[in-house]
Amino acid sequence: MRELSPRSLPAFILIGFVVLYAGMLMVIPFLTILYGTFAKGLEPIIATFQDASVQHALLVSLLLSVIAVAVNALFGLITAWVLVRHRFTGRKFLDALVDIPFVFATPIAGYAVLVMFGRGGWFSPTLFPIVFAYPAILLVKIFVALPFVTREIQPVLEALPPDYEEAAYTLGASRWTTFRRIVLPEIRTALLYGIVLTFARVIGEFGAVSVVAGAIEGYTETATTFIFRALKDRDNTGGYSVSVLLCILSVVILIVMNHLRHRALDQR
Amino acid sequence: MSITLQHVSKSYGTEQVVRDVSLHVETGELFVLLGASGSGKSSLLRLIAGLLPVDSGRILLHDRDVTALSPQARGTGFVFQNYSLFRHMTVADNIAFGLSIRKVRRAEQRAKVEELLDLIDLHDCGDRLPTQLSGGQQQRVALARALAYQPNVLLLDEPFGALDVKIRAQLRTSLRAIQQRLGVTAILVTHDQEEAFDIADRIGVIDKGELLEVGAPTALYQRPQTSFTATFLGTANLLQARRNGTRVYIGDANLPAPPDTEHLSGQPVQVLCRPEEIAVSATRAEADAIGAVIGAGTVESISFAGHLQRVTVRLTDGSHAPLQIVLTPGDSRALALTIGQTVWLGVLAYHLLPLS
Amino acid sequence: MTHFSLPAARSIAVAPPQTPYGVWGLRGAAFTYLIAFIAVPIVVVFVQGLYSGLDEFVASLVRPDVVSAIGLSVWTAVLMTVINTVMGTLTAYVLVVYRFPGKKMFNTLIDIPFAVPTLVIGVMLVVAYGPQTVIGAFFKDTFDLRIIFDTPGIVLALLFVGYPFVIRTVQPVLIQLDANQQESAHTIGASPWTTFFRIIFPVIRPAIITGALLSFARSLGEFGSVVIISGNIPMRTQTATVYIYTQIEEGNFQAASGASVVLLLVSFMVTIGVDLFLRRQRHA
Numbered sequence: 001m002r003e004l005s006p007r008s009l010p011a012f013i014l015i016g017f018v019v020l021y022a023g024m025l026m027v028i029p030f031l032t033i034l035y036g037t038f039a040k041g042l043e044p045i046i047a048t049f050q051d052a053s054v055q056h057a058l059l060v061s062l063l064l065s066v067i068a069v070a071v072n073a074l075f076g077l078i079t080a081w082v083l084v085r086h087r088f089t090g091r092k093f094l095d096a097l098v099d100i101p102f103v104f105a106t107p108i109a110g111y112a113v114l115v116m117f118g119r120g121g122w123f124s125p126t127l128f129p130i131v132f133a134y135p136a137i138l139l140v141k142i143f144v145a146l147p148f149v150t151r152e153i154q155p156v157l158e159a160l161p162p163d164y165e166e167a168a169y170t171l172g173a174s175r176w177t178t179f180r181r182i183v184l185p186e187i188r189t190a191l192l193y194g195i196v197l198t199f200a201r202v203i204g205e206f207g208a209v210s211v212v213a214g215a216i217e218g219y220t221e222t223a224t225t226f227i228f229r230a231l232k233d234r235d236n237t238g239g240y241s242v243s244v245l246l247c248i249l250s251v252v253i254l255i256v257m258n259h260l261r262h263r264a265l266d267q268r
Numbered sequence: 269m270s271i272t273l274q275h276v277s278k279s280y281g282t283e284q285v286v287r288d289v290s291l292h293v294e295t296g297e298l299f300v301l302l303g304a305s306g307s308g309k310s311s312l313l314r315l316i317a318g319l320l321p322v323d324s325g326r327i328l329l330h331d332r333d334v335t336a337l338s339p340q341a342r343g344t345g346f347v348f349q350n351y352s353l354f355r356h357m358t359v360a361d362n363i364a365f366g367l368s369i370r371k372v373r374r375a376e377q378r379a380k381v382e383e384l385l386d387l388i389d390l391h392d393c394g395d396r397l398p399t400q401l402s403g404g405q406q407q408r409v410a411l412a413r414a415l416a417y418q419p420n421v422l423l424l425d426e427p428f429g430a431l432d433v434k435i436r437a438q439l440r441t442s443l444r445a446i447q448q449r450l451g452v453t454a455i456l457v458t459h460d461q462e463e464a465f466d467i468a469d470r471i472g473v474i475d476k477g478e479l480l481e482v483g484a485p486t487a488l489y490q491r492p493q494t495s496f497t498a499t500f501l502g503t504a505n506l507l508q509a510r511r512n513g514t515r516v517y518i519g520d521a522n523l524p525a526p527p528d529t530e531h532l533s534g535q536p537v538q539v540l541c542r543p544e545e546i547a548v549s550a551t552r553a554e555a556d557a558i559g560a561v562i563g564a565g566t567v568e569s570i571s572f573a574g575h576l577q578r579v580t581v582r583l584t585d586g587s588h589a590p591l592q593i594v595l596t597p598g599d600s601r602a603l604a605l606t607i608g609q610t611v612w613l614g615v616l617a618y619h620l621l622p623l624s
Numbered sequence: 625m626t627h628f629s630l631p632a633a634r635s636i637a638v639a640p641p642q643t644p645y646g647v648w649g650l651r652g653a654a655f656t657y658l659i660a661f662i663a664v665p666i667v668v669v670f671v672q673g674l675y676s677g678l679d680e681f682v683a684s685l686v687r688p689d690v691v692s693a694i695g696l697s698v699w700t701a702v703l704m705t706v707i708n709t710v711m712g713t714l715t716a717y718v719l720v721v722y723r724f725p726g727k728k729m730f731n732t733l734i735d736i737p738f739a740v741p742t743l744v745i746g747v748m749l750v751v752a753y754g755p756q757t758v759i760g761a762f763f764k765d766t767f768d769l770r771i772i773f774d775t776p777g778i779v780l781a782l783l784f785v786g787y788p789f790v791i792r793t794v795q796p797v798l799i800q801l802d803a804n805q806q807e808s809a810h811t812i813g814a815s816p817w818t819t820f821f822r823i824i825f826p827v828i829r830p831a832i833i834t835g836a837l838l839s840f841a842r843s844l845g846e847f848g849s850v851v852i853i854s855g856n857i858p859m860r861t862q863t864a865t866v867y868i869y870t871q872i873e874e875g876n877f878q879a880a881s882g883a884s885v886v887l888l889l890v891s892f893m894v895t896i897g898v899d900l901f902l903r904r905q906r907h908a
Binding site: 004014100139143205 | 753
């Protein structure tokens with residue numbers, strides 16, 4: 001489609017309407033919370049972030065998110081590869097499974113983990129605690145962001161003609177070398193984009209984590225459960241500060257996502 | 269290095285794409301596998317390369333059984349129809365790829381790449397990306413890449429299929445020159461009969477997974493053993509006939525039987541006559557003077573083809589399809605044929621093959 | 625570039641002779657990953673829900689607060705889908721067809737809902753439109769309509785969360801649309817409206833439907849933003865997901881299971897519907 005300059009009045013109105021909608025829906029709230037947080041000055045904000053339990057919550061969020069991202073990156077890549085390059089019965093079923101986390105209400109996911117690993121649960125653990133401890137948080141984080149890497153890589157893999165890898169085989173490259181030197185450079189951008197999406201999803205997870213981890217202050221509290229608790233306890237500054245922090249993080253993620261998307265489009 | 273196939277077969281589900289093919293290609297030979305789309309020729313090539321596993325049979329490279337070996341281990345060079353150059357690598361890196369896999373030293377790699385760039389006549393293109401090259405240039409790079417580590421066998425899957433006619437002709441001539449210079453045994457797969465004639469030492473005609481005939485281009489053209497080969501390799505006029513004694517009977521006419529055809533006596537046969545081997549005469553007398561007359565007919569169509577004139581003539585006894593005839597400019601001027609004109613036809617050369 | 629089509633992926637097997645070891649290693653990893661993380665939790669929820677028998681299951685569902693919660697989830701999702709589909713299509717159209725200052729930034733902004741945690745989305749909306757703000761107060765005083773802490777707020781949150789869905793499915797289709805078709809329509813004399821409805825719309829309709837169904841399914845399962853913005857008043861502003869959460873927190877596992885099973889069933893049916901729809905499109 002060719003781009004037109006808006007020339008008629010209806011065109012202007014349409015563009016204005018669309019932009020206004022987006023502005024009222026997303027931009028105003030974004031700016032409002034930024035303003036609201038900084039309105040009382042920097043001191044309360046600094047105080048929030050100097051609080052040990054806040055720092056702990058942020059650290060917990062960050063570390064567990066990174067691990068979840070790593071797991072999803074590795075297995076997501078393998079899954080994409082198997083779904084595209086292998087043929088076997090049940091492939092379509094597996095493929096359908098991948099999309100489930102997109103529509104799966106997060107508290108239910110937390111509930112499932114509770115039922116499985118809680119006291120008296122199906123697989124009651126004896127070695128180390130899972131629910132109300134870090135492992136459960138990790139499990140649900142992996143679940144909620146599971147589809148992203150796979151779904152980003154799949155179309156790129158599908159678009160690679162089979163000849164491409166065959167050429168490398170005939171030239172003497174082993175399957176691993178072919179993957180490393182020929183396939184990986186082609187899917188690198190899609191992989192990175194998937195990782196970024198995964199990270200954004202994972203660090204912001206609340207429903208499942210809240211159910212499954214008990215949000216125990218100083219232990220299993222994460223950034224998001226901290227916000228929830230702070231707002232309930234009327235600690236608006238605390239709640240808003242961490243919210244803004246996550247917002248700023250989101251903006252950074254957004255910019256990175258945008259950059260990667262343009263890179264991918266250029267590659268085509 | 270010679271290539272031998274022994275009773276190789278391959279099926280996809282219920283469809284058999286390669287049926288019991290046995291073949292031997294000599295060292296240094298350029299063998300062309302000629303067939304229509306879907307004939308199984310590409311599959312056969314991939315079986316030789318190891319990109320497809322055989323269902324049954326053996327593949328030998330210089331008497332070494334490679335049937336169970338992976339493509340990496342067979343050491344063949346493969347050129348694909350759509351080049352399959354690695355997009356994120358430069359031309360030089362593409363060519364050097366096979367060498368870097370084999371852990372050749374950087375300096376040697378560079379020297380080899382230079383040598384190959386000269387061979388394919390692309391001296392200064394080493395640092396370019398494949399997308400910056402034309403189709404013909406990319407195919408040359410693909411060839412260089414396949415030859416870099418000096419394989420003993422070169423396999424080419426319709427390498428010029430995606431290029432224009434003029435470039436195709438140039439490239440196949442260079443390919444032939446390079447192949448002969450390096451002495452590499454090569455199998456080229458194509459559906460283009462002109463290409464096959466131009467560069468092949470021998471041609472193998474393949475149809476529906478079966479290897480029908482193998483032979484030098486002239487032998488296959490002049491003396492094919494099957495109708496398929498006859499029609500595939502060029503325009504063929506096939507006339508049903510019967511061989512008896514020392515004559516071949518076509519309708520009311522008869523011709524001397526070619527030597528060594530006694531085994532076809534008493535059974536229905538076909539007479540193959542190429543368009544350029546039919547003599548057209550305006551009168552019966554002229555035709556008799558040339559000899560080997562097969563009958564009279566009516567001119568049905570005349571068309572101009574640059575350096576030739578194409579004429580179709582339907583024989584008056586009506587039992588055959590219109591014969592396709594080709595006239596040189598001299599003859600066409602002398603005859604000045606018109607549509608509907610009655611002419612007499614004689615054959616200058618012909619070949620007998622079984623009805624199939 | 626977020627990949628929104630949900631069909632089964634096409635398989636292109638590259639098949640040199642494969643060592644069984646390598647194949648089964650990869651396949652096994654993928655299987656384990658998906659079965660363990662997705663299939664098992666689903667089975668667990670369903671089994672747990674039906675554990676005490678079908679009677680208990682049904683009993684846990686026919687309670688008025690459950691029915692109300694599920695009903696609320698559904699109608700807010702429907703309303704959201706309708707609004708979002710219209711706005712999303714218009715936005716995609718504007719983005720593809722027109723040039724205007726700030727367009728690039730606008731295109732980037734569309735992905736905000738993917739980058740911001742849903743909880744924070746809820747917080748942002750409360751801060752911007754809550755009863756204490758200018759706009760919130762305005763609506764309260766003039767229309768006696770509370771946005772935040774009432775059902776309109778839920779729809780608002782869902783609109784925020786689902787904003788990119790229709791846009792990102794329609795955009796690529798519009799971009800690929802043949803410019804020549806648009807031009808020939810103009811030379812024949814078609815007005816922009818006619819061009820849109822008879823030439824453009826039929827082509828983007830499948831993408832619109834896909835985006836709409838996806839945002840609907842997503843809305844049914846939305847929790848983080850809704851729990852902040854809705855005030856969680858049972859029978860009034862408590863959606864199914866919040867209901868389930870509350871029941872879990874209070875230890876009423878049977879009630880939570882029942883509602884979970886129903887919610888999951890509805891979500892799955894929508895997803896399967898999308899998948900079948902897309903597959904039919906592919907073969908058309």
